[in-house]
Amino acid sequence: MSTSTTSTTSTSTAPVHRTRVVILGAAGRDFHDFNVVFRDDPTYEVVAFTATQIPDIEGRRYPPELAGSLYPQGIPIVAESELTDVVEREGVDVVVFAYSDVRHEHVMHLAERCVAAGADFRLHSARHTMVRSSRPVVAVTAVRTGVGKSQTTRYLARMLLDLGLRVVAIRHPMPYGDLAAQACQRFATYADLDRHDCTIEEREEYEPHLDAGVVVYAGVDYERILREAEQEADVILWDGGNNDLPFYVPDLHVVLADPLRPGDETAYHPGEANVRMADVVVIAKCDSARTADVEAVEASVRVLNPRATVLRADSPVTVDDPSAVEGRRVIVVEDGPTLTHGSMTYGAGVVGARAAGAAQIVDPTPYAVGSIAATYAKYPNARGVLPAMGYGAEQVRDLEATMRAAVEAGECEAVVSGTPIDLTRVLSVPAPLVRARYELREVVPGGLAAAVRSALPLPILGAHSGATSVGSAS
Template identity: 65%
Template sequence: TTRRVASVLKGLGLKVAAIRHPMPYGDLVKQKVQRFATYADLDLHECTIEEREEYEPHLDTGVIVFAGVDYEAILREAEKEVDVVLWDGGNNDFSFYKTDLLIAVADPLRPGHEIAYYPGEVNIRMADVVVINKVDTANAEDIVKVRENVHAINPNAIVIEGASPIYVDDPEAIRGKRVLVVEDGPTLTHGGMKIGAGWVAARRFGAAEIVDPRPFAVGEITATYKKYPETGCILPAMGYGDQQVRDLETTINSSDVDLVVIGTPIDLTRVMKIEKPSQRVRYELEEIGKPDLEDILKKMLNK
């Protein structure tokens, strides 16, 4: 959703930067203010896979990302360069800044979460706009449940529904293959999801089999499966440290499969050598109906 907002604003001729919520995995003094404009900056700041998953999709579209520790200093640096600052929050905080427009996302694949968790519910209650995404893959009754929950706690919010279509460079490469599906780690573990975009793509494009990666898991990946046994037949891309990245690489390359389907937000081949053929899965937000995000953003800018 943040990428969609950035795209609209750039289309209106505005300079945009995303400020990402804190991800304090390293030296906090060195991380006071971080600026990411190129993929090389990710290496310079020694980013984990989890950090890269948040920053890289913005870099893919030419949006500068700021992050770090001192969020006043970060804001002042961003304001020097751009017309509009986007607070790109995670699922465990709300905006550190007073916003002109607050957009929250509710996931119908996790119905009820929008009113069951802090601070997610806070974001829904404060939101000017609530986007219900993934309506092309969610059950109709779950979409209705989320819509009703949002209305119950924030009846004044504008609700936008959107599809989250998936894209694969070569869908035919998946057909008939025995595949390993790699998904965003936090989504599968503490995020409570059992599938992701990679699993959807493998099913949709005719994979012969989604191979269970657990027999091939090593080291910290084995430990992740023990801690989160419900993760099942999908490989979570854990990478909070160098050892996890190496164990993930070994697990992928040891798997007895024809193809790796990568559903992570980042290009894993930038941080490891994958020896097997692979296809990367991407998804974007496509709003359904009116008003859409462009209408709402134009109205905000014209105030």
């Protein structure tokens, strides 16, 4: 990294002072903010990204193919632990925070480090980073990871498809491989998942849409992705990640709140901002939560955003084959991010296993191998279930080896998978596998349908007047 504070561009011979920037990220929002705010602005020089949350991101470079003409060498990506050294060594003027699902205290502790090292600290607003679409946009975001965005996105997709509309889902970025190759990806078949070498985490988000016949776009360059998706869509469905802000200006912004984690709606960035921006707040998992917690979350939401419509929904879990679970000792596999930075101790798999009468939910911690053992060390709340960590081939092997060790020890008779994908597509499961599935069910049907009717432009609805009326999705 150069320490020069001036540079020249191809259109001018005069030196231009460039404000020196570091972007704090996790291979998602950070790249988007760079693309829409900094990439083509010669008054800024982004000297580095930092990385956290996701393994094996640091040590790479944001490639010149994506970084643009001002960055012919690309931009280095370093570990967040190096932040203070980078700020001081590179004479950084501004540090931009650009990742999600972190407590407010976490954000401010980073801010204090930057201020002490001599840099300003910046949070970009949604207004300055959202791209406007030529199509109506329905955005689904949340207060925390693991609240129920995916089931809500599927519910809305079915509702829009029933109207006869062409729906394209655009998923929040998860670029864990070759960034240049992942600039703009389209998924229409399961073969596309294999062709793009998708991780388990990516498959968890894409497969359910493909099951429903919905095309998915994702990648790194989200303006390009949007323009491609608009060519085959009547409506864009933004499928948010973590509790991040939408990347596109929404016509309808639906935010999920979690009564199993009451208080988190005011404690996490940028989930609180999502609640304040929402058109509709859906309090999910009401069938699993205490009534007092549901009411507390609703009261909190109404204080944060009095204009939002507040709806309640259940998240019923069904198990494909309860007889394969009843009376047996089972390992439960749950969605990885829900257990890691989402801080949950269980998910749909545990709910399904208990409902199906499992004799025992086996703690896989003693059998953990390699990166799975490291995950338990870093996230002790995940002990007791098996996080579906699969950011790379090594983690997939470790996941399989952990299950195999428990089976060979005679402790596990079946596996209950609460992840939204078919794990047998990516690894060999050494015991009978039963999937636990979950969907959204409105407590009072029709609330989301009314919100869709209100938000979508009349020409869109009128063009498909012969289609099924907007009603409750099932």
